Amino acid sequence: MEKLPAKMKAIVKDGPHYGAKMMTVDVPKDLEAHEVLVKVKAVSICGTDLHIWLWNEWAKEHINVPQVLGHEFAGEVVAVGSEVSLVKIGDFVSSETHIPCGHCKQCRTGNMHVCQNLKILGVDMNGAFAEYVKVPEIVLWKNDPSIPSIWASVQEPLGNAIHTIFTEDVTGKNVLVTGAGPIGLLAIGVLKTAGAAKIIVSEVNEYRRNLAKEIGADVVVNPKNQSLVDIVKKETDGDGADVLIEMSGNPQALHDGLASLTNAGRASLLGVYDKDVQINLNDLVIFKAIRVYGITGRKMFETWYKGAELLKNKKLDLSKIITHVLDFDDYEKGFKLMEEGKCGKVVLKL
Structure with a gap:
């Protein structure tokens, strides 16, 4: 296990206004029994992130500031809670962003994506526009190593x-x-x-x-x-x-x-x-x-299996859909492209 730094870079919605700031924040620590820490390799900008960036009416009603944005990512597991069994340190993963409670009627009848107590990564909790992100193991998806991290980061919207x-x-x-x-x-x-x-x-x-x-x-x-x-x-x-x-x-x-x-x-x-x-x-x-x-979200995890197989078996080419791959520090350029509509999918690499 690598020695984790105390601090990390993160894109934070720091107040009720347009835009967001790159800030230095604490690396998530003190994992609960079923939580996992992931070192982010690539993260893509979603329309939801743009809503928060613009601070539109939806964002005003749903976002508590300050908060780390972002939810579409791929990375490497670097730490696991004491009872984690689905993934291990070193695994290449992406994540479902609908975080279910696991107990309500929807969760118990194959509809976790519309859980009655649903939380959304980067909306209801700190997200993945950061060097490290903490998520419960239930939402993690192990990626085939043949899939590039840039492509793996867009499996969430692909699932939509x-x-x-x-x-x-x-x-x-x-x-x-x-x-x-x-x-x-x-x-x-x-x-x-x-x-x-x-x-x-x-x-x-x-x-x-x-x-x-x-x-x-x-x-x-x-x-x-x-x-x-x-x-x-x-x-x-x-x-x-x-x-x-x-x-x-x-x-x-x-x-x-x-x-x-x-x-x-x-x-x-x-x-x-x-x-x-x-x-x-x-x-x-x-x-x-x-x-x-x-339609909301993805079928957990039916659509993930379909998307992963399409990518792994090279039946779906994302090279023309992902039009811009930028360094993490160039996030403002990425949001500007999204705001102007002069892009397909924009991915930030770390």
């Missing part, structure tokens, strides 16, 4: 895309993805591996439209100056899309996405909306017999 897509079968289906942010881009890659017949992507950001096309989208639409519904109908011989993957959190995208679905199609909604959304349930859902799924 996988969970959203595989709620039902997509093979041979015409799929509409609304929103080509980082998780939307991951969804395009997964849909390609899953054998979707045609992938139609709606995105307002030019950089990300171009990236969506490069990753494998068949049709890319700018909904600001094109009718998404008309294009989807044209591309599907008038039927509409079989599946809607809603990643944007934009009310108009939700409306147009539902309007673009074929009768008896399905919609999987991962996007998070800033406020209440009004839609015509009669015309867009009920009379069309649409199946709507609300």
Whole structure:
């Protein structure tokens, strides 16, 4: 076991304002029986981290400052609690960020990701934008050593895309993805591996439209100056899309996405909306017999197995989706790229 330093660098939301600071803080010590300390090798910037950085309304309601940010990471186990049995020192790991209680009805019926007492790493507790992070062993995932740490750090958002897509079968289906942010881009890659017949992507950001096309989208639409519904109908011989993957959190995208679905199609909604959304349930859902799924997080650990196998067996290439790999000290540049939307996935390496 390596000798641990007393202090470490960490990106901390130090007050109720825009941005965050690189600070020197204590390395987590005094592990509980089932806790593990991980030396972080790579950590990626999530949309949630951006919300906290911007200090939007959601962040104001959910974040207690000061707090270390970040939750999508890969690293090496350097210390374990007295009763840890799932991992050992030296293991290459990533982590689920939904931390369940293990006792509620959801945890005991295969739905830990929606635990009644759920805590989220980097939201409800100090996170992984640091040289070391402490997590309970139940959320750790042992990585195959063949997977690069940069790729291993994005398995959490990859799991979001996988969970959203595989709620039902997509093979041979015409799929509409609304929103080509980082998780939307991951969804395009997964849909390609899953054998979707045609992938139609709606995105307002030019950089990300171009990236969506490069990753494998068949049709890319700018909904600001094109009718998404008309294009989807044209591309599907008038039927509409079989599946809607809603990643944007934009009310108009939700409306147009539902309007673009074929009768008896399905919609999987991962996007998070800033406020209440009004839609015509009669015309867009009920009379069309649409199946709507609300998606949060990942199936623990079903989607992790799927994602890991796709990466390990080289069925999914993340090299075009991870557009920027920066040094940890360059975190401000990474957040600026996210804020401007001039990136896919941004990863910080330590």
